[in-house]
Amino acid sequence: MSKRISINPNLIELDYAVRGKIPQRAAEMEREGRSTIPCNIGNPQALGQKPITFYRQVLSLLEYPTFISRERTIKNQIQSETVPIETFSDTILDYADEFLGELKTGTGAYTESKGPLFIREAISNFIDKRDGADVTNGQLSNPDNIFLTNGASDAVRRILEILITDKNDGIMIPIPQYPLYSATIKRSGGTQINYYPDEDMDWLLNEEILEESFTEAEKFGINTKAIVVINPGNPTGSILDEDSINLVLDFAEKHNLAVIADEVYQDNLYGGSFTSFAAATGVRDILLFSLHSTSKGFHGECGHRGGYVEIRSNPEVTDDGLKLLDIFLKQASVSLCSNTIGQCLTYMMVNPLQNETEDSYKYETEKAAILNDLNTKAYMIKSAFKEMLGVECFGRTGAMYLFPRLNNIPAGKDDFDYCMELLEATGLCTVNGAGFGQKNGTHHLRIAFLPPKESLETVLPKWIQFNNQYISKS
Template sequence: MTIQIGDIGRAVRETAYAVRGPIVARAQELERQGREIIYCNIGNPQALEQKPLTWIRRILALCEYPELMERMPEGLFPADAVEMARRILRDMKYGTGAYTDSKGFLFVREAIAEFIRRRDGIEADPEAIYLTDGASKGVRAVLSILIDGKRDGILIPTPQYPLYSATITLYEGTQLPYPLDEASGWKLTRAGLERAYGEAIRANVRPRAVCVINPGNPSGAVLDEENVALVLDFARERNLAVLADEVYQENVYRPGDRFVSFASLLERKGYRDVSLFSFHSTSKGLLGECGQRGGYLECRNVPPEVMDEITKLQSVSLCANTAGQIVTFLMVTPPRAGAASYDLHQRERREIFESLARRAQIIERGLNAVEGIHCNPVTGAMYAFPRIDLPPGVSDEEYCLALLEETGICVVPGTGFGQAPGTAHFRTTTLPPAEKLEQVVARIGAFHAGFVARHARRATAL
């Protein structure tokens, strides 16, 4: 007999990952039938016309095929790109085709440590940095060392990015949802954290860590310093590790707002007794290099023997892919001011940033103009998570499916991220090009009015 679905482990079957769930499968089916689909379900900038940064791709190409540098005419690549490629090739030692250290190339980890010093004015240790295939692999590694069964709980925000709920389920731990306060622009509150903690203790679950996503996915909100401090104080008092998902750290759009890293505040407060795991990625920011699967995990206040366990887990998968490691290196190593690649790099980054900021505005304003849709300020990341007023008995899943069928717009129901009981939301990315985004917003507006009227009539008729 072949394997049967009933033979598959319970944890695997119970794992759910909405961002690529049934609505997306339906969208792909419609697309195969010839419908135009606008994918607003996933933060995948380069699938929506964002161009890669030239600096990164030039150097990556030279590293993949170094012989080109011997054969090409002078001037085909800017001198600083060639110089950087030579430096990377020297530091890699064996090129892109060999396994690297389990933790990743040392020269990349050193460059990341330097980046953290520059960004935050704090010390950073290359030996506490792990290169990972995207941030998600780092998150999985940390959750797998923290969870040893149902009794181990992880505090996660509501709404959260379903990587967290999926991975906790897969590793058979317990999700401990704490609320983000929609009324105050998705801020964290001490009361919310304490409530989740207290419920865990009463249920005989041991809270092990608190996860924070800043800037927020799906919330689109940027935490201020007070909020970051609140989490660190709470973690310290309650003896929790902190998982800081900071992959959107460059995506802060509102003038006056500023990204505050957990590492910087941890050091400023001098907390030596709070273990911090922070995650970064090449997939977001201004790079949008999702397909390259680059990212890193930085550990602080994590004992060496615990880090050795992470290294061991990494070693079973051998190493992160080398292209992703190079892209990670280049993310933290831009062209030098005045060098040949500098101006283009600055211009490309500025254009991407300004366009992302503008599109966040289009979404926020456009959705708020619709009666029955309420969208918090989209000040960071690449998402909006608007609340929708639905007739009684109608779910956000039905809403999103109908939206897809009627308009070709693919968004993800709030249920996949978690939401306050009795509320309904959806997550949309802000990533379609501006003109298309205007259409998206207009079509959602028209759809919403029709959908609500239709269901209200149905409710009255019953």
């Protein structure tokens, strides 16, 4: 008999549907030789999205700097010999050179725990430019309040580890939510408090929605510490309007809550507009954690684990004057630093090629092509929903997901059964609504609109047929 050990029960209990039973069955089908279309996760390059050339050219040089001077030598030689060899442009070579000059110790050394100052300064400039902030409106971003992280997931783990002190500490999360939040709250030993954006009103918020969940938690002795907002949303793909954002800030101020603004999809708007929580907060003294990542947007560099958290406000945390940022720094120091390639990508995300060069045009063209493609694919899927009986989809489309409501699931079945049977019938791997949480009695699924258009053209008619037959059993 094998020995038994006791482990952290929080880890036994946590759930993460995005990699749960439906994708596991899809993997099994692949092993059986059947092809599937993985729409269960926002992992663009796994579905064929090409990386941005500028990012990859610079990264390759950063990892092997000798190639910068080698490329320069080859360029000089071929100019005189007219040999047709493709080389990196001076723009790319200079960018890599300057980056390494600032980094000083190369990509193989630990950096400052927060991340190098020049990267944090670039992030601050990016935030101020994005938000139209300047010295006159007194809401400038401060590089000292920025921490580079291994993706946004790492930032969430750090924040919740700091905020949650015991099981009665509550974190409000939107339902449906990205399960990173429920899982990390569980892992940190706190309590998840659900609030329910109004689906029929495009997933927007009102005061009652927030107050109701706060009061309910209070009745159970829960001390609410923070509210999470994901904008644009995952899994709903919705984009919040300014009223909803201001409402969250008023609510947080009234109840002295921290706001965790997950803004990793800020570039995935498809015509909609994005207001950052930092801009909306302005000079108000609200503890705000804003997250960004290189995984999403048009960047799609999920595997490289780049990202940052910007913290506004710095409350005291102990009687002897220690402040939140001191603890954040101490916590970051324990991991030494975030990975340097993720740091480089974060720098390129916030500081892309500016001058009007061939490379900057190429960057803009690739960026537009990726976002246009995503927009077209979202539209293709939304159009298919119109032909599916009992399927409704709400919200201004953002992020990389659609979260349709399945109104006519046959009695005795639920959205898990629907998704499993959809997978078997069509190869389309989605995640059922229950994996993200949903109002009792409703059914949904989440689909990432990432697969190539050709796959969608083939699978969408099959899905329409599947859906209409499936619900005829109800």
